[in-house]
Amino acid sequence: MDTQSETVIEFSQVVKTFGQWEKQHTVLDHATFGIPTGKTTVIAGGSGQGKSVILKLILGLLQPDSGSIHVGNKDITQLSYQELQQVRMSFGVLFQGAALFDSLTVFENIALPLKERTKLSTVQIKEKVLATLDQLELNGHEDKFPAQLSGGMKKRVGLARALQLDPDIVLFDEPTTGLDPVMTQEIYELFSSTHKRLGYTAVIVSHDIPKVFDLADQIILLNKGEIDIFQDPGDIVHSQKNAIREFAQKTLGL
């Protein structure tokens, strides 16, 4: 398979450990996989198995102990801070807790990337932000502060902010954690509609299994340092890796 032409993110023999000496814990052990362009990849696994670590490695917020991570044709482990900033321009990120700026209003939060990273005029920024607020049904909330919003609304504002610069790749870190089933469904529908409309490459880290598998074109499962890749949730049971089969039995009853 010609992975270079089909994948936008490529992990090659990536090792990441935390702690020192006897307390050392290997989260990724020679992980090798690719994220296909324009598709949705779901990364699932138990707590503490390294799902969020993969996102932080993709963003360059963490450095691997060894191995390479290519975003496009650049190995981000070898880039300077300035070059990494350029790569980050192609990302949008929805954080687990939305990571909205507490001291800014909803409008200011969504407008921030436009204000800082583009040369749009104040009027153009206002138009674009109001259009996004309209699309995400956040009209009338633009003057509220994050502390005045519900969990679901915070996620929607976070998604609006992540999509402002029309990113090629959008990373979702536990997008439905802490939300009730109705709100969870709403977030999934919002994801599907924006993904269909904008065609970005999506990486979703979640432990909302098996529901999140409905969105996936590719599933990456992590358990006890082992990693396996599937195109179909039904294939998980046929995994050659014991830790993955064990995880599937526990969580999916397969």
Next chain:
Amino acid sequence: MCNFFGSLGNRCIYVLCDLGRMGIFLFYSLTGIFKRPFRGQELLKQLRFIGAGSLTVIFFTALSSGMVLGLQGYYSLSKFGAEGMLGSAVSLTLIMELGPVLTALMVTGRAGSAMCAELGIMRISEQVDALECMAIDPFRFLISPKVLATIIALPLLTAIFDVVGIWGGYLAGVKLMGVNGGAYFSGMVRSVTDHDINLGMTKSFVFALLVAWVCCGRGYFVQQIRGAGFGAESVSKVTTQAVVISSISVLIFDYLLTAVLL
């Protein structure tokens, strides 16, 4: 024995890493001041918080210090019949020593702790990560305006402290104890030189850099500080640590600067 040396070495590595981290932090904080686009509005907001917001506490600290100096100075000098030297004693003590030091300590307690807690909370709630993911330099955006505002505000607050303190000394010495007003001010004019004022202002500039560096740095690295714990607890512990380290640094540098520049 092996464990002892192991933990000692571990501790040394941690301290060196921490110093290195803080050194790089200072470099990026200072270079961030000159990066475009400038955050003029944020700078004004921080100046208002650190500078104008500290005026009340600076006023009362200065008034109290000046009045105490006036009373104690009068008590000591009157033993030698040298009450006329009260203006010199009060003004030199305030301009060279108490003004810069007490202003720095007050600003550390009021604004330094707030800056540390704000950055710590932004760090643990992933707001700093969010900035980096949007390719926005957190130094230029968040930290440099705070550092620059402290560097601008602290010498100005020190100047206000000096003036209010001297006025406090006048109230206690002249109005309460009956020292001659002309002698109070003429003694001050005769004894205070440009060098004394420069020494006080140099001190306050260095203290401003120390306070902003330590308080912002501890908040920014809240998750990497050993023994601080996690979440809200880590922010509270690191904020306390920042205030303690800043205050001690101010006092140590006060002696060093006095020894070098006097």
